[in-house]
Amino acid sequence: MYPSKFDYVRALSVDDALEKIASDEEAKFIAGGHSLVPLMKFRLATPSLLVDIGGLHDLSYIKDEGDHLAIGALTRHTEVEHSQLLQAELPMLSYVASLVGDPQVRHRGTIGGSVAHGDGASDLPAALLALDASMIAVGPSGRREIPAKEFFKGFLETALSPDELLVEIKVPKGVSSWSYKKFNRRAQDWAIVGVAAVKNGSTKVAFVNMGSSPLRSTGCEDALRSGATIEEAAERAAEGIEPPSDLNASSEFRVHLAKVLTRRALEELS
Amino acid sequence: MKVSMKINGVEYERDVEPRRLLVHYIREDVGLTGTNVGCDTSSCGACTVLMDGKSVKSCTVLAVQAEGAEITTIEGLAEPDGTLHPLQRAFQECHGLQCGYCTPGMVMASLSLIKENPGLDERKVREGLEGNLCRCTGYHNIVKAVLQAADEMGVKA
Numbered sequence A: 001m002y003p004s005k006f007d008y009v010r011a012l013s014v015d016d017a018l019e020k021i022a023s024d025e026e027a028k029f030i031a032g033g034h035s036l037v038p039l040m041k042f043r044l045a046t047p048s049l050l051v052d053i054g055g056l057h058d059l060s061y062i063k064d065e066g067d068h069l070a071i072g073a074l075t076r077h078t079e080v081e082h083s084q085l086l087q088a089e090l091p092m093l094s095y096v097a098s099l100v101g102d103p104q105v106r107h108r109g110t111i112g113g114s115v116a117h118g119d120g121a122s123d124l125p126a127a128l129l130a131l132d133a134s135m136i137a138v139g140p141s142g143r144r145e146i147p148a149k150e151f152f153k154g155f156l157e158t159a160l161s162p163d164e165l166l167v168e169i170k171v172p173k174g175v176s177s178w179s180y181k182k183f184n185r186r187a188q189d190w191a192i193v194g195v196a197a198v199k200n201g202s203t204k205v206a207f208v209n210m211g212s213s214p215l216r217s218t219g220c221e222d223a224l225r226s227g228a229t230i231e232e233a234a235e236r237a238a239e240g241i242e243p244p245s246d247l248n249a250s251s252e253f254r255v256h257l258a259k260v261l262t263r264r265a266l267e268e269l270s
Numbered sequence B: 001m002k003v004s005m006k007i008n009g010v011e012y013e014r015d016v017e018p019r020r021l022l023v024h025y026i027r028e029d030v031g032l033t034g035t036n037v038g039c040d041t042s043s044c045g046a047c048t049v050l051m052d053g054k055s056v057k058s059c060t061v062l063a064v065q066a067e068g069a070e071i072t073t074i075e076g077l078a079e080p081d082g083t084l085h086p087l088q089r090a091f092q093e094c095h096g097l098q099c100g101y102c103t104p105g106m107v108m109a110s111l112s113l114i115k116e117n118p119g120l121d122e123r124k125v126r127e128g129l130e131g132n133l134c135r136c137t138g139y140h141n142i143v144k145a146v147l148q149a150a151d152e153m154g155v156k157a
């Protein structure tokens, strides 16, 4: 299977990437290519120009910044998985990265690509949503920080504008406990439903594959805030959420899974 | 556009379209047909090669993305005199293949796995090969072969 024809250029720096992406309205960045190339092979994406940011090694890092950890957009899943710093300070993220696809996918895919793609079925975006991470983007009008809660907008839609480059992900420290439950049937598969739960002061719960974008469980979070038991809070997990039906699961089954997985995750937190 | 990379230690340069997939660059432009295409949708692992030492599915990498990279394919493992690599020999001795279609990808994925994970055990091998499908063997002998090779290569627990 072949993508339709496109032009291809390599970005030599962040500024160069911004200049090149602005040169063509139908241009797209390519990082690891592990979401974009499959879409292009199915011709679900047909960019006229690819701006390859894969060579921007300066954007591949994991740093301790005191109250938060800073992860460069080009950091590959395998590096997040094996980072000693993350394993010590934010083991949840290493664990979630280890569940993405298979080793070959993790060798190529980047955290920035996963976040910018904004797929509701992806693991890392939901985990970052529960962790209250924020995304640093640079574009023609400068640099801005976007909280995860405002970042994921809808089906493959994020707060990034087409001429903006995601450069860094900031994740607050202070997580006292966490749990991540990925439900799938076969090795290597995407989550049918996933739940990320994080205690950092209050308790935050986010879902994988319960909607067109990663979602916070406001029902569950509200319940916990008003002193509900784990069972009561889990029962409200899918409040206001209408998950899709597909070959893997009906909407009703997803709601059931969300409740069960949320209960298990909350039990692990306490 | 011109794309050059080192494959099994030899420098190649070919003029290809940006949409050329790495697997076709290797198979058709360079002529090394040991790497197979199975699913063409990054599921089966038959097209696995090493890119700068790490396993990747070459049906999901554009050749242009591999500019300047060092690629290793199944043809690059045996010694020039034909002596098999320990992994190849282990697959043969443990009967880790039947039709052989998945084998080049299995061997390349296993090589990456062994190099990255000192102290492999059966569970880690099974999980580490989750991106490679085999329709013949039932996997048991593949796992045996990988553990035997890891042992021989001196990196097993």
Ligand SMILES: Cc1cc2nc3c(=O)[nH]c(=O)nc-3n(C[C@H](O)[C@H](O)[C@H](O)COP(=O)(O)OP(=O)(O)OC[C@H]3O[C@@H](n4cnc5c(N)ncnc54)[C@H](O)[C@@H]3O)c2cc1C
Binding pocket: A028, A029, A030, A031, A032, A033, A034, A035, A036, A037, A038, A053, A073, A074, A099, A100, A101, A102, A105, A108, A109, A110, A111, A112, A113, A114, A115, A116, A117, A121, A122, A123, A124, A160, A164, A165, A166, A167, A188, A189, A190, A191, B041, B042, B043, B060
């Ligand atoms: C077989 C397979 C199984 C998988 N299984 C899972 C799984 O279980 N869980 C999971 O979460 N994911 C899974 N994935 C997806 C994988 O995690 C992708 O690697 C990741 O989603 C995209 O990262 P990338 O660097 O490859 O991005 P690319 O494919 O290069 O880009 C994806 C999108 O983001 C844009 N983009 C990339 N980087 C930036 C940036 N810095 N700034 C702005 N825009 C940018 C691109 O323009 C494109 O639109 C799987 C993929 C495959 C092929």
Ligand code: FES
Binding pocket: B036, B037, B038, B039, B040, B041, B042, B043, B044, B045, B046, B047, B048, B057, B058, B059, B060
């Ligand atoms: S052919 Fe590449 S993964 Fe199947």
Ligand code: FES
Binding pocket: B096, B097, B098, B099, B100, B101, B102, B103, B133, B134, B135, B136, B137
């Ligand atoms: S030996 Fe036939 S597919 Fe693996």
